Amino acid sequence: MFDESTLDANAVAGELEVLFAVEMTAVVGKCAHCGNEAAVGTLRAYVNAPGVVLRCSICGEVVIAWAWTPTGGRVDRSGASWLGQPSGAAPSAAAPSEA
Amino acid sequence: MPPEPLVWQIATVSAIRGETERASSFTLSLPAWRPHRAGQHYDVRLTAADGYQAQRSYSIASPPAHTGVVDLTIERIPDGEVSPYFHDVLEVGDLVEVRGPIGGYFVWEPALGGPLLLVAGGSGVVPLMAMIRQRAAAGDTTPTTLLYSARDVDDLIYRDELDALAGDGLRVLPTLTRAHPPGWTGYARRVDEPMLAEVLAALGPDPLVYACGPTLLVETVAAGLVNLGVPPDRVRTERFGPSN
Numbered sequence A: 001m002f003d004e005s006t007l008d009a010n011a012v013a014g015e016l017e018v019l020f021a022v023e024m025t026a027v028v029g030k031c032a033h034c035g036n037e038a039a040v041g042t043l044r045a046y047v048n049a050p051g052v053v054l055r056c057s058i059c060g061e062v063v064i065a066w067a068w069t070p071t072g073g074r075v076d077r078s079g080a081s082w083l084g085q086p087s088g089a090a091p092s093a094a095a096p097s098e099a
Numbered sequence B: 001m002p003p004e005p006l007v008w009q010i011a012t013v014s015a016i017r018g019e020t021e022r023a024s025s026f027t028l029s030l031p032a033w034r035p036h037r038a039g040q041h042y043d044v045r046l047t048a049a050d051g052y053q054a055q056r057s058y059s060i061a062s063p064p065a066h067t068g069v070v071d072l073t074i075e076r077i078p079d080g081e082v083s084p085y086f087h088d089v090l091e092v093g094d095l096v097e098v099r100g101p102i103g104g105y106f107v108w109e110p111a112l113g114g115p116l117l118l119v120a121g122g123s124g125v126v127p128l129m130a131m132i133r134q135r136a137a138a139g140d141t142t143p144t145t146l147l148y149s150a151r152d153v154d155d156l157i158y159r160d161e162l163d164a165l166a167g168d169g170l171r172v173l174p175t176l177t178r179a180h181p182p183g184w185t186g187y188a189r190r191v192d193e194p195m196l197a198e199v200l201a202a203l204g205p206d207p208l209v210y211a212c213g214p215t216l217l218v219e220t221v222a223a224g225l226v227n228l229g230v231p232p233d234r235v236r237t238e239r240f241g242p243s244n
């Protein structure tokens, strides 16, 4: 499922911040495929396709993907049931799955 | 308070320092410097005359207290597209396009506490060094262990500074994977689960772990820690990609 060229979402955090206009890796999301709730920073990044694909670290399915078009970025986040704010004041979303 | 948009800016190389035979630190002066957090990175973009662009990420090595500048420590990858440009072409006074600081997940500050286990492979030590430097600058005493895998002693980036900072709750444990000097008493193999178990036992319960470096090393560490019972939400990883 994951290989040597796998990166973390952090490697594309700059693109994510441009697409969403906020720092996204500390944002918590829920995988629509397996239900795992974790910070976007835990997703595995694949950057060798024409676009970027972020996969769930638990089930390997695509959670967020995007491609750049001449007019800007187009994001598919249908693999996320929801994307929320980082938990609490700790800006780095310590323990994102803890209530 | 809307966040400031992340934009490209033109930095000036204001200093270059050799760290090891293969790694150098580049101090960049930024016209639109913003405070950063230890563990964050900058994106660097090179544009050729024909418009072709290559973009890479480089972690910030300097602690947040250094205003107006950031230090990037870059290892020269032979055959690489971007890192040899830094080493072979860039000189003090040259310009380079960057954006940052970037990231909010792979970051540490003293308020997050510990005990802290930092695991680095090669240039993966760079963002962890920013954490160690911030810890020292803040007079923080969070129990911290840096387990640092490198080929040989001369490949250990920041070696003298780490020697000087060790103590005050900071342990530095190099592991040398290719060669070690006569009389070497430290680890001399790739990071594995028994090594992690030993290091964790000495560090104490409920560690917060940051692992950074080549993807294979980070995979080994992440899997080993799960087997050792460290909850996944206490482990943050930053994979740099393949290594040869």
Ligand SMILES: Cc1cc2nc3c(=O)[nH]c(=O)nc-3n(C[C@H](O)[C@H](O)[C@H](O)COP(=O)(O)OP(=O)(O)OC[C@H]3O[C@@H](n4cnc5c(N)ncnc54)[C@H](O)[C@@H]3O)c2cc1C
Residues within 6 Å of the ligand: A007, A010, A011, B041, B056, B057, B058, B059, B060, B073, B074, B075, B076, B077, B078, B079, B080, B081, B082, B083, B084, B123, B126, B127, B214, B238, B239, B240, B241, B242, B243, B244
């Ligand atoms: C978030 C993040 C932070 C990073 N921070 C740093 C940092 O602080 N310092 C730093 O030096 N690098 C860092 N990197 C790695 C850096 O972004 C580049 O991947 C690296 O410099 C190689 O780029 P290149 O253009 O020179 O080589 P490329 O043209 O990308 O690669 C050339 C060849 O070298 C291989 N290769 C790529 N990386 C390595 C490697 N590390 N070791 C051996 N072989 C390799 C590739 O598989 C390829 O075959 C970071 C990466 C990420 C994702």
Ligand SMILES: [Zn+2]
Residues within 6 Å of the ligand: A031, A032, A033, A034, A035, A036, A056, A057, A058, A059, A060, A061
């Ligand atoms: Zn999933």
